[in-house]
Amino acid sequence: MGKKPLKPTTTSPPLLRRIITLDDKISHYIHTVTSPHAPKSLLRFLEHLADFRLFFPVTLSLFFATPSNSPLRSHLFLPLILCSFLDLIFTGFIKFLVRRSRPSYAIHGDYNAVVPVDKFSFPSGHSSRVCFIASIFSLSKARIVEAVADPIHPRLALLVHNWIGGDEVMAVNLLVIAVWFWALTTVISRVVLGRHYVLDVSFGACLGVLEAFFTLHFLNFSFFI
Secondary structure (H helix, E strand, O other): OOOOOEOOOOOOOHHHHHHHHHHHHHHHHHHHHHOOOOOHHHHHHHHHHOOHHHHHHHHHHHHHHOOOOOHHHHHHHHHHHHHHHHHHHHHHHHHHHHOEEOOOOOOOOOOOOOOHHHHEOOOOHHHHHHHHHHHHHHHOHHHHHHHHHOOOOHHHHHHHHHHHOOOHHHHHHHHHHHHHHHHHHHHHHHHHOOOOOHHHHHHHHHHHHHHHHHHHHHHHOOOOO
8 A cells, every 4th residue: 555645634743733734724715815816827827837848858958059168058057957857856755755635626627747746745846946946047147147248149148238238237137036036926826726735835945945055056066067
């Protein structure tokens, strides 16, 4: 027999039982209040946009399309690629251990699991993914500014010049803010859609930030950068 999904049973420690019950009630309340008014097509678009099956091949393509001497390749795309594998391993392993079932009120339809353990809820893989992406953008901000000003990216420099008057720092700051806005909106959308509980997305978001720090710390001591 396999390990049973995490539920607030009478055999669970009292504190854990209270936390799970409270998390269930809060998450259900958020879903019930917001779901009727939320644009389902937008929420599902955010869901697919943060999916590993879209994010990874796009990032890998950008990595190979970027010049080898560009700071974007070594300080942005490489960390994103490595962190995506780390995230997949960590979230999959934790889901396998915890085995918390997804909310029973989840909006069903065109949602497909990336891996078999995705039938479990804790932690949210989408939340960890978008938060490690946003964290890497934030932590690599100086390198992105450097890349924008680099002559090997003339189209990028022209875009920044036309868009914001050539202020590379402001352009990158706006980009980072936009990425974080997308990330946090995606995190919230997981609860609104009924895919996850609040604790799932909160833990997933924190995990993603830690993964970004770990990946960049590891690369700083490697020959890749």
